[in-house]
Amino acid sequence: MTANVLILCAAGMLVTAYLMVGQKALFTTIRLYGLQSSLLGIVAATNALSDGRNDLWVTAALTVALKGLLIPWFLMKVIDRIGIHREIEPFLNVPASLLICLGLTVVGYRVSTGFPEGTRGASHHLIGVALSMLLIGLFLMVTRKKAITQILALLTVENAVFLVAVGVTSGMPFIVELGISFDVILAVLVLGVLVQRIVGRFESMDVSRLSKLKG
Amino acid sequence: MNLLVWTLVAPLVTAAIGVVAGPRRFREAIMIGGLAVTFALCLAVAREFLGGAIPAAFGDALRVDGLSALVLVLCGFVGLLSGVYGVGYLRRNEARGLITPRMRREFFGLMPAYVFAILFVSVSNNLGILWIAVELTTLASVFLVTFHDRDTSLEAAWKFLMLGSLGLAFALLGTVLLFASGQGHLGEGMAALHWTRLMQAAPTLHPFTLRLGVVFALIGYGTKAGLAPMHTWKPDAYGEAPSPAGVLMAVGMLNGALYCVLRIHMISSASLGPAFSSGLLLTLGLLSVLVATPFILIQWNLKRLLAYSSIEHVGIMAIGFGLGAKAGVFGALLHMTYHTLAKPVSFFSAGSLAQRYSSSDFETIGGGTFAGAPITSAIFVLSAVMITGSPPFGLFFSEMVILKAGFLGAHRAVTAVFLAALIVLFCGFAYQVGRLVLGPSRHPAAGTMEPERIDLGVGTALVAAVLAIVSAFYLPGPLMALIRAATDVVWGGA
Numbered sequence: 124m125t126a127n128v129l130i131l132c133a134a135g136m137l138v139t140a141y142l143m144v145g146q147k148a149l150f151t152t153i154r155l156y157g158l159q160s161s162l163l164g165i166v167a168a169t170n171a172l173s174d175g176r177n178d179l180w181v182t183a184a185l186t187v188a189l190k191g192l193l194i195p196w197f198l199m200k201v202i203d204r205i206g207i208h209r210e211i212e213p214f215l216n217v218p219a220s221l222l223i224c225l226g227l228t229v230v231g232y233r234v235s236t237g238f239p240e241g242t243r244g245a246s247h248h249l250i251g252v253a254l255s256m257l258l259i260g261l262f263l264m265v266t267r268k269k270a271i272t273q274i275l276a277l278l279t280v281e282n283a284v285f286l287v288a289v290g291v292t293s294g295m296p297f298i299v300e301l302g303i304s305f306d307v308i309l310a311v312l313v314l315g316v317l318v319q320r321i322v323g324r325f326e327s328m329d330v331s332r333l334s335k336l337k338g
Numbered sequence: 339m340n341l342l343v344w345t346l347v348a349p350l351v352t353a354a355i356g357v358v359a360g361p362r363r364f365r366e367a368i369m370i371g372g373l374a375v376t377f378a379l380c381l382a383v384a385r386e387f388l389g390g391a392i393p394a395a396f397g398d399a400l401r402v403d404g405l406s407a408l409v410l411v412l413c414g415f416v417g418l419l420s421g422v423y424g425v426g427y428l429r430r431n432e433a434r435g436l437i438t439p440r441m442r443r444e445f446f447g448l449m450p451a452y453v454f455a456i457l458f459v460s461v462s463n464n465l466g467i468l469w470i471a472v473e474l475t476t477l478a479s480v481f482l483v484t485f486h487d488r489d490t491s492l493e494a495a496w497k498f499l500m501l502g503s504l505g506l507a508f509a510l511l512g513t514v515l516l517f518a519s520g521q522g523h524l525g526e527g528m529a530a531l532h533w534t535r536l537m538q539a540a541p542t543l544h545p546f547t548l549r550l551g552v553v554f555a556l557i558g559y560g561t562k563a564g565l566a567p568m569h570t571w572k573p574d575a576y577g578e579a580p581s582p583a584g585v586l587m588a589v590g591m592l593n594g595a596l597y598c599v600l601r602i603h604m605i606s607s608a609s610l611g612p613a614f615s616s617g618l619l620l621t622l623g624l625l626s627v628l629v630a631t632p633f634i635l636i637q638w639n640l641k642r643l644l645a646y647s648s649i650e651h652v653g654i655m656a657i658g659f660g661l662g663a664k665a666g667v668f669g670a671l672l673h674m675t676y677h678t679l680a681k682p683v684s685f686f687s688a689g690s691l692a693q694r695y696s697s698s699d700f701e702t703i704g705g706g707t708f709a710g711a712p713i714t715s716a717i718f719v720l721s722a723v724m725i726t727g728s729p730p731f732g733l734f735f736s737e738m739v740i741l742k743a744g745f746l747g748a749h750r751a752v753t754a755v756f757l758a759a760l761i762v763l764f765c766g767f768a769y770q771v772g773r774l775v776l777g778p779s780r781h782p783a784a785g786t787m788e789p790e791r792i793d794l795g796v797g798t799a800l801v802a803a804v805l806a807i808v809s810a811f812y813l814p815g816p817l818m819a820l821i822r823a824a825t826d827v828v829w830g831g832a
Contacts, residue, residue, distance in 0.1 A: 237546045238518075257511070264504065270496070277503050284511045291518035291547070296528045299466030303510065306473040310503060313477050317499060320484065321492050333493035336574045 125173040126245040132162045132169070133245075133252040136286065137228070140259045140279060144220050149208055149271055153195045156275050160190035163282055166249070166289050178297040185304050186285070194278065194311050201315045202271060205322040214266045214331075224259050231255030238291060249290030256283035270318045270328040274311070281307060341386060342393045342400055342461060345379040345410070348372060349417070349454035356446030359439075362432075365446050366425045372450055373421035380414030380457070383407065388819055394463075398532055401463035404823025408671065409460035409597045411820060412678040416589045417453035419682050419802055423689075424449055424582030426794030430693050444481055445580075452478040452586050459594035465513045466531045468598055472509065472562055475591055476502045482583035483575050494574035501571040505561025509598070512555025516605065519547035533601050540608035549614065552606040556599060556618055563595035565622040565656060566629040569649045573633075576645035577698065581689025584641065585682045588648045593674060596655060600828055603659065612662050620660030624752055626653025627759045635766040640688050640698040643770055647684070647725055650763055651677050657756055658740040659828070663747045668825045669739030675813075675821060676732030679806045680724040686799035687718035691774075694790070695781055700770075706779030711790045715775045717799050722771045724806055726764045732810040 139159040146152045164187035171179035202208065213220070231254035238250055256279060263276035288295050295303075322328050352372025356365060386393050387407040394401040402410065428445060431437050455475040462468040476499070483495040517524070517531055523539040524530040536543070561568035576584050599619070606615035630650040637643045651673070658670025691707055691714050692698035708715040724731040737760065744753030792800070 234550075237550070239544055239547070261504075264500075273500060277500070277507065280504070280507045281510075284507055284514060287511060287518075288514045292514065292521060295514065295517060296466060296531055298528050299464070299470070299531060302466065302470040306470055306477075309477055310473065310499075313480055314499060314503075317480065317484070317492070317495060321496060324489060324492055330496060333496055335490050336493055336497075336577065 129245040132166045135162045137252045157195035227258035228255040253283045253286035268331045348376040349450045353450035373418045377414040377418040399464045400461045404827040408820040408824040413590045420582040420585040423798040456590040456594045483579045491578040494578035498571045498575040505558045508554045509558025512551045515551030519543040543609045555602045559598035566626040573642040573645040577641040585685040616660045616662045619656045623653045623656030663743045664829045665743035673736035683721035683802045690714045704780030705777045708775040726767045
């Protein structure tokens with residue numbers, strides 16, 4: 124039962140990552156990220172239930188509250204204020220992107236078999252999905268031009284790292300996890316402020332235009 | 339509370355007071371005073387360490403061994419120096435009407451906050467806390483990069499933050515994997531991520547997970563240190579940040595990031611044998627030196643020139659650590675020390691020149707600065723001689739130690755390439771400096787500029803220059819003891 128829930132959630136996270144690659148409306152992309160984070164929260168909660176570890180409940184609650192709700196809400200507010208709603212044509216079109224992501228998933232799963240936990244049960248899928256998401260996040264980062272999409276790509280990478288943490292370990296030490304969550308929130312705030320300044324200055328958040336500094 | 343905690347509280351309090359509005363003199367006094375107290379506390383902690391104790395706090399989450407003590411003292415020193423210079427820098431810009439209240443608040447708040455974060459990095463014994471501290475350094479410095487609020491500074495800050503955050507995501511993954519590799523051997527709670535605990539458990543760590551973790555962590559923290567090929571944010575960020583913040587990045591943050599790299603390197607060496615992470619360090623280091631070389635030859639901007647020099651130096655240190663010889667480690671730590679003493683001189687003099695000519699672009703400055711600003715130019719030439727590793731200054735000795743360790747060891751070919759790159763770098767730097775200071779000035783306002791006088795900024799550069807020169811001939815005994823202690827820590831772990 125536990126294993127099924129874990130695998131279902133992990134699969135859901137991978138699907139959201141693929142949908143983010145195929146999506147151009149920024150609001151939808153942000154909602155997908157929120158969904159992905161909530162699924163991560165459910166993974167943590169499931170582990171808390173099955174292992175009887177109380178501090179994992181707090182991790183789960185934090186993940187859903189901060190990454191599932193607060194960060195998406197903040198990013199939507201940023202978009203609303205600057206009034207830009209769609210991703211422009213990425214450097215690579217959607218079908219080609221999806222194909223590449225498929226290849227990245229294969230790579231992710233292949234690497235996951237090297238872990239001692241990686242050859243059996245739910246952990247295998249958690250690690251495989253996490254590594255695939257990591258690669259997809261990196262791919263999104265290099266092929267997209269909008270500042271907000273790049274932030275979302277970074278946050279996807281972050282989610283992947285946390286999924287590894289849940290999949291390979293029984294959760295990081297609690298205080299450390301708390302500090303990391305706090306830092307991630309702070310980083311998103313700083314990124315948001317920076318995006319607003321960039322839009323205020325360049326009247327666009329197309330970061331491929333930021334190319335004056337060379338040499 | 340013990341001394342170590344106070345060392346971290348002092349800059350934090352300084353930052354908090356700096357954010358609150360107050361008369362200018364008061365803020366200046368608070369910043370210089372606060373950073374001076376911080377440096378004094380760093381020295382006191384190091385003294386405690388040299389007295390035979392291991393200063394620690396919060397259940398060993400913060401712990402000062404030889405390596406920590408050395409980095410702590412070096413970063414505290416740079417913090418104070420850049421604080422004093424920063425006040426002078428701001429005064430000059432203030433006199434030209436370039437400073438808004440927002441900038442003042444950001445400057446007096448973020449500079450000490452940045453110093454706090456760097457010192458926090460250098461005493462972290464817990465890999466999780468270490469990661470949090472490095473992230474704090476990134477966040478504290480972003481708005482220092484955008485300080486001048488130009489188009490280009492926003493661009494630089496964006497690249498800096500995106501690349502830095504990506505590096506940190508990698509470092510976090512590395513940390514998670516290191517933790518995972520010791521499942522069942524590390525125990526529960528916070529202490530499970532202590533570096534000391536991981537070192538004890540080194541023989542039992544799972545090799546595959548550890549290997550993957552080490553690669554991710556080294557790349558992640560290597561990004562923060564600016565090792566090639568993850569160095570691309572560096573010229574942009576150094577070029578756009580105001581010089582006092584540039585020094586904190588180029589020396590303080592560099593030392594801090596190398597500290598993280600070394601901690602990971604030691605775990606890897608203890609568990610997987612020295613060859614694995616040493617090879618990585620050697621490759622990244624040599625690549626950094628090689629990448630920096632052509633960009634120094636064709637450089638068009640004074641501050642970016644210093645950034646590439648910083649990439650070169652971090653590469654030299656990585657090579658020293660990667661040679662797999664005790665002499666190499668000693669040379670690299672000596673290099674870190676002399677670099678910390680010499681680099682601020684370049685940044686301070688270059689910053690003062692850039693302020694005087696309102697640009698750090700070679701074309702706009704138009705050469706001939708020696709005629710227009712003899713004191714600053716002389717200091718800059720002197721600093722260029724020092725940071726290119728010319729005798730009789732400190733960096734020459736440390737480079738010789740590393741080269742000797744390299745030629746006596748197993749990596750002769752790498753060392754030969756490294757030596758060749760150093761020679762080309764020296765010529766490139768000499769050419770650039772000549773272009774800047776010699777000849778008649780082509781700057782449009784050259785004739786009408788007021789004569790140079792020694793203000794707080796130039797004065798700090800002078801003092802820093804004197805310290806750097808003296809250090810070449812006389813390194814204080816306790817500092818040398820710290821370098822040796824740090825060598826023992828790094829080599830003992832390897």
